[in-house]
Amino acid sequence: MSAANFTTEIVVPPDLTAKRSWRSVKSAMMTGLMIASVLIVALPLVAVVWAIFSRGLGVAFHGFPAFFVDEIPVIARRPGPGMGPAIVGTLLATGAATLISVPLGVAGAVYLHEYGVTNRFARVVRFMSNVMTGVPSIVMGLFIYVTWTLRFGYSAFGGALALACLMLPVVIGATEQMLRLVPNHLREASYAVGTSKSRTILSVVLPAAMPGIISGSLLAVARAAGETAPLLFATGAATEYNPNLFVEANTALSLQIFGNATSSFVAAQDRAWGAALTLVLLTFVITLVARFVTARFARRR
Amino acid sequence: MGSQDVDKGSVGGPVIRLPAPASSRRERPAPGPDAERNVVFALEKLEVYYGAFRAVRNVSMQIFKNEITAFIGPSGCGKTTVLRCFNRMHDVTPGARVAGGLRYHTADLYAPHVSATEVRRRIGMVFQKPNPFPKSIYDNVAFGLRSRGVHSKGELDTLVEKSLRSAALWEEVKDRLRASALGLSGGQQQRLCIARTIAVGPEVVLMDEPCSALDPVATAHIEELMRELKRSFTIVIVTHNMQQAARVSDRTAFFTTEVDAKFGLRTGTLVEYDSTEKIFSNPSDERTERYITGRFG
Numbered sequence: 001m002s003a004a005n006f007t008t009e010i011v012v013p014p015d016l017t018a019k020r021s022w023r024s025v026k027s028a029m030m031t032g033l034m035i036a037s038v039l040i041v042a043l044p045l046v047a048v049v050w051a052i053f054s055r056g057l058g059v060a061f062h063g064f065p066a067f068f069v070d071e072i073p074v075i076a077r078r079p080g081p082g083m084g085p086a087i088v089g090t091l092l093a094t095g096a097a098t099l100i101s102v103p104l105g106v107a108g109a110v111y112l113h114e115y116g117v118t119n120r121f122a123r124v125v126r127f128m129s130n131v132m133t134g135v136p137s138i139v140m141g142l143f144i145y146v147t148w149t150l151r152f153g154y155s156a157f158g159g160a161l162a163l164a165c166l167m168l169p170v171v172i173g174a175t176e177q178m179l180r181l182v183p184n185h186l187r188e189a190s191y192a193v194g195t196s197k198s199r200t201i202l203s204v205v206l207p208a209a210m211p212g213i214i215s216g217s218l219l220a221v222a223r224a225a226g227e228t229a230p231l232l233f234a235t236g237a238a239t240e241y242n243p244n245l246f247v248e249a250n251t252a253l254s255l256q257i258f259g260n261a262t263s264s265f266v267a268a269q270d271r272a273w274g275a276a277l278t279l280v281l282l283t284f285v286i287t288l289v290a291r292f293v294t295a296r297f298a299r300r301r
Numbered sequence: 302m303g304s305q306d307v308d309k310g311s312v313g314g315p316v317i318r319l320p321a322p323a324s325s326r327r328e329r330p331a332p333g334p335d336a337e338r339n340v341v342f343a344l345e346k347l348e349v350y351y352g353a354f355r356a357v358r359n360v361s362m363q364i365f366k367n368e369i370t371a372f373i374g375p376s377g378c379g380k381t382t383v384l385r386c387f388n389r390m391h392d393v394t395p396g397a398r399v400a401g402g403l404r405y406h407t408a409d410l411y412a413p414h415v416s417a418t419e420v421r422r423r424i425g426m427v428f429q430k431p432n433p434f435p436k437s438i439y440d441n442v443a444f445g446l447r448s449r450g451v452h453s454k455g456e457l458d459t460l461v462e463k464s465l466r467s468a469a470l471w472e473e474v475k476d477r478l479r480a481s482a483l484g485l486s487g488g489q490q491q492r493l494c495i496a497r498t499i500a501v502g503p504e505v506v507l508m509d510e511p512c513s514a515l516d517p518v519a520t521a522h523i524e525e526l527m528r529e530l531k532r533s534f535t536i537v538i539v540t541h542n543m544q545q546a547a548r549v550s551d552r553t554a555f556f557t558t559e560v561d562a563k564f565g566l567r568t569g570t571l572v573e574y575d576s577t578e579k580i581f582s583n584p585s586d587e588r589t590e591r592y593i594t595g596r597f598g
Contacts, residue, residue, distance in 0.1 A: 117395070185432040189494070191393060193445030193501050194422030203448065204434060 056277030072239040079267035089250040097163035105171025113179040132169040141230035154236030154249035162230030167220040174216025178209040228254040339366040345402030371546035374556035379569025388424040389417040425498035429510040431490035433482035445501035468496035488519025508538040553580040
């Protein structure tokens with residue numbers, strides 16, 4: 001009987017349409033505001049990329065690959081390629097700086113977070129590392145100039161030292177942050193099967209933090225690749241290839257951008273745009289490669 | 302009986318020892334000199350401090366070999382705190398300190414020369430939340446073995462299979478040992494954690510609310526497993542579930558919280574420790590009775 005009642009009753013469908021209210025108007029306004037902010041934030045980014053590509057593409061890819069392999073003209077007003085030595089110089093200095101700062105920084109952060117924690121020494125080191133993040137890069141360059149370059153002369157290695165000083169606090173900070181994110185229950189699980197602390201850090205904590213450490217270090221590398229001020233003092237200015245890390249003046253893309261852009265010759269200014277594009281592409285490629293490696297690494301686990 | 306092969310003599314014995322098949326189900330030893338040999342842990346006025354705060358006071362008890370001992374009691378009464386004393390897990394908690402006597406067979410667990418790592422090789426632990434490493438199933442079980450220098454593939458394969466079989470997980474995972482452990486269900490993950498713990502051949506397995514994150518089916522699985530494992534291991538389990546304690550354990554310890562009237566500090570302490578039958582049918586302490594009948598806590 002009751003089942004029959006169900007079917008014969010006229011059921012008014014509930015009204016589920018949205019009602020216009022002050023709350024929905026507010027919601028729409030806020031959404032609009034946020035979209036506007038995103039556009040405003042994106043504007044300078046797009047403008048920078050546009051400027052570099054529109055002015056640099058023609059220079060860098062004219063008679064490809066001449067710009068990327070030829071030596072830098074000694075006479076600045078002569079038009080034409082190239083930036084080969086600067087690319088090598090940038091790779092040398094940044095690569096050496098990475099090799100110095102990443103192992104040191106990661107090891108330092110492991111000490112700070114896993115061993116030192118709150119003891120006085122660790123607190124002092126952490127504080128100094130934070131202070132170092134704020135030191136202007138030109139001061140780092142000056143420091144290396146006084147302690148290294150005056151004694152041993154210009155070289156890509158001097159530049160690498162200055163860059164390493166800049167990268168070190170960034171790597172320490174990023175790594176410590178990542179170690180903090182490794183859940184404690186993973187450490188406990190490792191201890192609970194009778195694994196020593198050092199072994200736990202090597203085979204549980206660091207692998208878990210690795211993707212974050214890599215992307216943090218990468219950020220530092222990308223920043224360092226574009227630094228000009230520290231290299232200015234320590235690297236010198238060469239126009240020829242210098243594949244030797246330790247001897248003789250070298251050059252770098254950032255230095256070439258600075259030098260050529262401040263020149264009064266149009267040919268030199270063009271080369272500066274070409275170098276800027278090259279630097280952007282270089283960091284882009286480094287980032288892509290590292291992302292790829294990190295993804296592979298993460299999938300393996 | 303089987304007690305001679307794993308009493309104090311084996312404390313300094315071989316590092317890798319697999320669960321020996323138990324010859325028979327052991328009767329609970331009667332109190333007396335014969336029982337002494339079967340005492341795995343002896344607690345004497347144990348106290349635990351977190352900084353200046355005394356979390357647990359005056360716990361004296363004995364835990365027996367090849368038995369399941371359950372710790373029950375309301376939240377904050379110190380069950381887990383006491384459990385973590387057994388494998389020196391408090392060493393990694395800043396500010397935690399253990400006072401009083403705690404002997405493992407005849408050795409003082411907190412003597413200055415005792416290495417916590419060495420202790421944890423003999424006394425394993427399974428945690429409340431399943432916590433497999435973000436590695437493959439195989440690597441999870443092999444982890445403890447590798448970290449103590451077992452690297453031969455054949456040996457690892459054998460031990461991993463044996464441990465997974467003991468944890469009643471082998472049939473479910475044998476075709477995907479290389480898959481990530483995080484892809485397993487909660488109950489499977491917890492059994493994996495048990496396999497990881499017993500892979501290194503401990504004598505004691507401590508379990509801290511191992512089923513609280515699991516559904517009833519997975520819980521039944523783990524309980525069945527515990528009854529199996531008790532033939533080869535001594536098990537101490539902390540549980541919030543009184544039915545679970547009644548179902549699986551041989552002895553039950555009831556803890557409760559005492560509130561200091563002057564400072565309002567809550568300190569956990571042991572109220573009553575006896576055979577599970579006695580605790581659940583005829584407890585001697587009124588507080589135990591109120592707790593198990595659900596009138597308190």
